[in-house]
Amino acid sequence: DIQMTQSPSTLSASVGDRVTITCRASQSIHNWLAWYQQKPGKAPKLLIYQASSLESGVPSRFSGSGSGTEFTLSISSLQPDDFATYYCQHYNNYHFPFTFGQGTKLEI
Amino acid sequence: QVQLVQSGVEVKKPGASVKVSCKASGYTFMNYGISWVRQAPGQGLEWMGKISVYEGRINYAQKFQDRITVTTDTSTRTAYLDLRNLRSDDTAVYYCARGEVGPRLDWYFDLWGQGTLVTVSS
Numbered sequence: 346d347i348q349m350t351q352s353p354s355t356l357s358a359s360v361g362d363r364v365t366i367t368c369r370a371s372q373s374i375h376n377w378l379a380w381y382q383q384k385p386g387k388a389p390k391l392l393i394y395q396a397s398s399l400e401s402g403v404p405s406r407f408s409g410s411g412s413g414t415e416f417t418l419s420i421s422s423l424q425p426d427d428f429a430t431y432y433c434q435h436y437n438n439y440h441f442p443f444t445f446g447q448g449t450k451l452e453i
Numbered sequence: 454q455v456q457l458v459q460s461g462v463e464v465k466k467p468g469a470s471v472k473v474s475c476k477a478s479g480y481t482f483m484n485y486g487i488s489w490v491r492q493a494p495g496q497g498l499e500w501m502g503k504i505s506v507y508e509g510r511i512n513y514a515q516k517f518q519d520r521i522t523v524t525t526d527t528s529t530r531t532a533y534l535d536l537r538n539l540r541s542d543d544t545a546v547y548y549c550a551r552g553e554v555g556p557r558l559d560w561y562f563d564l565w566g567q568g569t570l571v572t573v574s575s
Contacts, residue, residue: 377559379561379562381498381562383498388548388550388565388566388567388568389498389548389550389562389565390565391561391562391563394554394555394559394561394563395557395559395561400563432497432498434498434500434561434562436552436559436560436561438560441512441513441514441515442500442501442514442515442516443488443500443503443560444500445490445497445498445499445500446497447497448497448498
């Protein structure tokens with residue numbers, strides 16, 4: 346299985362801050378990587394796909410980068426609505442299962 | 454409205470089976486695939502399996518291989534997850550999610566169901 350490792354596990358920040366979350370894959374997944382935001386009691390929401398493509402309707406303060414084994418999700422200016430848990434996921438169709446990172450909780 | 458609507462809460466005893474449904478609306482059901490993802494209480498997301506609705510191709514995580522079945526009924530635009538021989542550590546919220554998206558038919562998930570809580574307890 347491809348292991349996805351996120352860091353940090355918890356991130357404390359303030360409104361207006363710029364933050365970056367890292368996701369590392371145990372082997373190359375090219376750009377088959379997605380990022381999701383999840384709030385308590387809710388389903389995950391897609392933010393980024395193909396490592397750097399912004400999902401329609403997602404604010405432009407979210408951005409993704411990387412390829413191969415190292416990826417980042419950045420939020421340029423934190424808003425109150427952004428405090429949530431973030432997950433990366435690989436979807437390399439040649440390597441099942443599609444694993445998720447363990448999550449990064451972004452807290453105030 | 455484009456959405457996936459899942460069946461309701463389930464309470465099962467160890468050793469039993471559960472069948473969770475996921476009804477699609479607002480889009481062409483056969484143009485996408487469906488994956489199932491679960492989340493144990495306070496834990497992260499775990500991918501279980503997927504089905505390509507048009508081709509019928511199915512893949513499961515090896516962890517669940519011997520006790521999971523994923524199916525679809527195109528006449529009712531509904532996907533199903535069948536999980537057998539339930540254990541207490543199967544207690545989780547089960548999500549269906551739409552995949553096989555875009556020109557590359559990628560398996561990221563752009564639409565999710567609301568989740569179904571399955572509790573396994575004696």
